[in-house]
Amino acid sequence: MGNTLAIAHKEIKSYFASPVAYVVIGFSAILFGWFFINLLYYFDRASMQAGGGFGGPQTVNVNEMLISPLFMNVSVILLFTLPLITMRTYAEEKRSGTIELLLTSPLTDVQIVIGKFLGCLVLYGAMLAITLVHMGFLFAFGNPEWRPIAAGYLGLILMGGCFLSLGLFISSLTRNQIVAGMVTFAVFLLFWVINWIASFTGPTMQTVLNYLSITEHLNDFARGVIDTSHLVYYVSFIAFSLFLTVRSVDSERWRG
Amino acid sequence: MIEVQHLTRRYGPTTAVDDVSFRVESGEVLGFLGPNGAGKTTTMRVLTGYMPASDGKAIVAGYDVSEHPLEAKRRTGYLPETPPLYPEMTVRDYLTFVARIKGVPRSERKTRVNAAMDRTRVMDMADRHCAKLSKGYKQRVGLAQALMHNPEVLILDEPTAGLDPKQIIETRKLITELGGDHTIILSTHILPEVSQTCQRIVIINKGRVVAVDTPENLMSRLGGSETLYIQIDASGSDATATLEAIPGITKVAPADVRGSLAGFEVSSEMGHDVRRELAAAVVGRGWGLLELRPLRMSLEEIFLHLTTEDTAAADTPEQTSMGAPPEPATLPEEATHG
Numbered sequence: 001m002g003n004t005l006a007i008a009h010k011e012i013k014s015y016f017a018s019p020v021a022y023v024v025i026g027f028s029a030i031l032f033g034w035f036f037i038n039l040l041y042y043f044d045r046a047s048m049q050a051g052g053g054f055g056g057p058q059t060v061n062v063n064e065m066l067i068s069p070l071f072m073n074v075s076v077i078l079l080f081t082l083p084l085i086t087m088r089t090y091a092e093e094k095r096s097g098t099i100e101l102l103l104t105s106p107l108t109d110v111q112i113v114i115g116k117f118l119g120c121l122v123l124y125g126a127m128l129a130i131t132l133v134h135m136g137f138l139f140a141f142g143n144p145e146w147r148p149i150a151a152g153y154l155g156l157i158l159m160g161g162c163f164l165s166l167g168l169f170i171s172s173l174t175r176n177q178i179v180a181g182m183v184t185f186a187v188f189l190l191f192w193v194i195n196w197i198a199s200f201t202g203p204t205m206q207t208v209l210n211y212l213s214i215t216e217h218l219n220d221f222a223r224g225v226i227d228t229s230h231l232v233y234y235v236s237f238i239a240f241s242l243f244l245t246v247r248s249v250d251s252e253r254w255r256g
Numbered sequence: 257m258i259e260v261q262h263l264t265r266r267y268g269p270t271t272a273v274d275d276v277s278f279r280v281e282s283g284e285v286l287g288f289l290g291p292n293g294a295g296k297t298t299t300m301r302v303l304t305g306y307m308p309a310s311d312g313k314a315i316v317a318g319y320d321v322s323e324h325p326l327e328a329k330r331r332t333g334y335l336p337e338t339p340p341l342y343p344e345m346t347v348r349d350y351l352t353f354v355a356r357i358k359g360v361p362r363s364e365r366k367t368r369v370n371a372a373m374d375r376t377r378v379m380d381m382a383d384r385h386c387a388k389l390s391k392g393y394k395q396r397v398g399l400a401q402a403l404m405h406n407p408e409v410l411i412l413d414e415p416t417a418g419l420d421p422k423q424i425i426e427t428r429k430l431i432t433e434l435g436g437d438h439t440i441i442l443s444t445h446i447l448p449e450v451s452q453t454c455q456r457i458v459i460i461n462k463g464r465v466v467a468v469d470t471p472e473n474l475m476s477r478l479g480g481s482e483t484l485y486i487q488i489d490a491s492g493s494d495a496t497a498t499l500e501a502i503p504g505i506t507k508v509a510p511a512d513v514r515g516s517l518a519g520f521e522v523s524s525e526m527g528h529d530v531r532r533e534l535a536a537a538v539v540g541r542g543w544g545l546l547e548l549r550p551l552r553m554s555l556e557e558i559f560l561h562l563t564t565e566d567t568a569a570a571d572t573p574e575q576t577s578m579g580a581p582p583e584p585a586t587l588p589e590e591a592t593h594g
C-alpha cells in the first residue's frame with residue numbers, strides 16, 4: 001500500500017510540476033463552462049415557456065433538462081483531455097530510462113500500475129472538482145436533487161477510470177508519448193462512436209455494440225440510476241485494462 | 257556476495273550474454289570490462305532483476321533474483337547507464353522518493369537522503385531540478401540514488417562515463433571507499449578504470465567471458481612487451497638496423513613512410529624504458545626526432561590477445577600463459593603504474 005501511494009504521489013507531483021495538469025484542468029473548465037452556459041440558456045427558455053422562469057416554480061425538472069445532458073457532454077471533454085493524462089505514464093519512463101529505477105526497486109508490477117492509475121485518477125478528480133462550482137450555482141439559484149447528481153459523478157468517475165486504465169495500457173506499449181497520446185485518442189474515439197455505428201446495424205449487433213460502448217453505460221448514471229450491470233461493466237473494464245498493463249510491463253522485460 | 261552461474265540472455269535471435277559465470281566475494285570490487293555491445297549492461301540488468309535470464313541463474317546477497325526478486329532488490333543498489341532521474345523533480349524530492357520506494361522507513365528518510373547527498377557531494381544542488389544538472393551532477397545523483405538504502409550489493413553501469421577527469425578521480429575514490437562495506441560490480445570499457453579501482457576483473461567480449469583475473473596477473477598475461485611509436489627524419493638511410501642494435505629492443509616494425517619521414521613501431525622488453533637510448537641513438541646519427549610516444553593496447557587488441565592466447569594454450573597444453581602471441585602486444589601505459 002505504501003509503495004502504491006509512493007508511486008501515486010510521485011505521479012501527481014510531476015503532473016503539477018509540468019503544464020499537463022494546468023492544460024487539462026483549464027481546458028476542461030472552459031469546455032464544461034461553455035456546455036453549462038448553453039444548457040442553462042436552453043433550460044431557461046424551456047422553463048420560461050412552461051411559465052415561471054429560472055428559479056421560479058419548478059415545472060421543468062432541472063435534473064432532467066440540465067444536469068443529465070451536462071453529464072453526457074462531459075464524455076466529449078474526456079475524449080480530449082484523458083489521453084493527455086495517460087500518454088506519458090509509461091512511455092516517458094521507458095524513454096528516459098527511469099523505468100529501470102522502478103523495476104529494480106522492491107516494488108511489484110501491480111503496485112506500480114495501481115499507483116500510476118491512482119495518480120491519473122487524482123488529476124481527473126481535480127478536473128471534475130472544478131465542475132462542482134457550476135453545480136454550486138444550480139444549488140444557489142434553484143433546488144436540484146442531489147442524489148442524481150451524486151450518481152452522475154459516480155458514473156463519470158467510473159467512465160473516466162475506464163478511459164484512464166485503457167490509456168495507461170496503451171502508454172505501456174510504446175516509448176513515445178506522442179504516439180501513445182494519438183493512439184489513445186483514436187481508441188477513445190472508437191469507443192465513443194461505437195453506439196453511433198450501432199444505430200446502423202441489426203438489433204443483435206446493436207445490443208452488443210451498445211454494451212461495449214463506454215459512454216452508453218453513463219446514460220443511467222446521468223439520469224441518477226445506479227444499476228449493478230453498469231457498475232460491473234465499468235469495474236471489470238478497469239480491472240481488465242490494468243491487468244493487461246501489468247502483462248505488458250512484464251512482457252517488456254522479456255523483450256528487453 | 258554475487259554469484260552468476262551459466263547466465264545466458266537472448267534478445268530474439270541475438271545472444272547478448274552467453275554462458276557467463278563468475279563470483280564476487282563480499283566486500284570485493286569487481287571490474288566488468290568489455291567493449292560496447294559486449295553484454296555488460298545486459299548482465300547487470302539480469303543481476304538487478306530488471307530483466308529475466310534466458311538460462312542460468314544469478315544469486316545476489318544470498319537470494320536468487322528470479323525466485324526472490326523483492327528480497328534481492330532490497331539489498332541491491334543500481335546505477336543504470338543513464339542515471340534514472342525525473343527531470344521535473346528537485347534532487348532532494350527525487351532522493352526522498354527513491355528512499356520511499358526502496359523501503360527506507362519514514363523516520364529515517366531525511367537522514368538517509370542527507371547522508372547520500374553528503375557522500376556523493378550533491379548537497380549544493382539539493383533544491384535544483386534534475387533537468388538542470390550538469391552531466392557530472394546527474395551521475396552523482398544517480399550514485400546517491402544507488403546508495404540510498406545502504407545496500408549490500410552495488411551494481412554500477414559505467415559510473416564514470418561522460419565525466420571530466422577531476423570527476424572521474426572523485427568517483428573512483430568514492431567507489432574505493434565504498435568497497436569493503438559493499439560488494440561492488442562496476443562496468444567500463446576503459447582498462448585503466450578497472451586496474452585502479454578493482455581487485456578483480458572479468459573481461460567480457462561478444463557475450464562471453466574472456467578472462468577473470470586480478471589486474472596484475474592480467475597485465476603480465478598481456479605479454480612481456482611494451483611498444484613505442486617513433487617518427488624520424490632519416491633522410492633516405494634505412495634506420496631499422498640502427499634501432500634494432502639498441503639494447504633491450506626486441507622488434508622494430510616499419511609503420512609508415514611519408515617522404516623522408518619514417519615511422520616505426522618499436523617493441524621492447526617489459527619494464528625496460530628504452531626512450532632515452534632511442535632518442536640518443538637517433539640524435540647521435542644526426543637524424544631528426546619528430547615523434548616518440550607509447551602505443552596503447554586497444555581493448556580489441558586485448559581481446560584478440562587473450563583469445564588467441566587461450567586457443568594457443570588449448571592447442572599445446574604444455575604452453576603456459578607466457579606463450580607468445582602472433583603479434584607482440586603493447587601494454588597500456590597506465591597499467592604499468594596502476
Ligand SMILES: Nc1ncnc2c1ncn2[C@@H]1O[C@H](COP(=O)(O)OP(=O)(O)O)[C@@H](O)[C@H]1O
Binds near residue numbers: 267292
Ligand atoms: N533491448 C535490446 N534488444 C535487442 N538487442 C539488444 C537489446 N539490448 C542490447 N542488445 C544487444 O545485446 C548486445 C549486448 O548489449 P549490452 O548488454 O548493452 O552491451 P554493453 O553494455 O556491454 O555495451 C548488443 O549486441 C546489443 O545490440
Ligand SMILES: [Mg+2]
Binds near residue numbers: 293296298413
Ligand atoms: Mg552498456
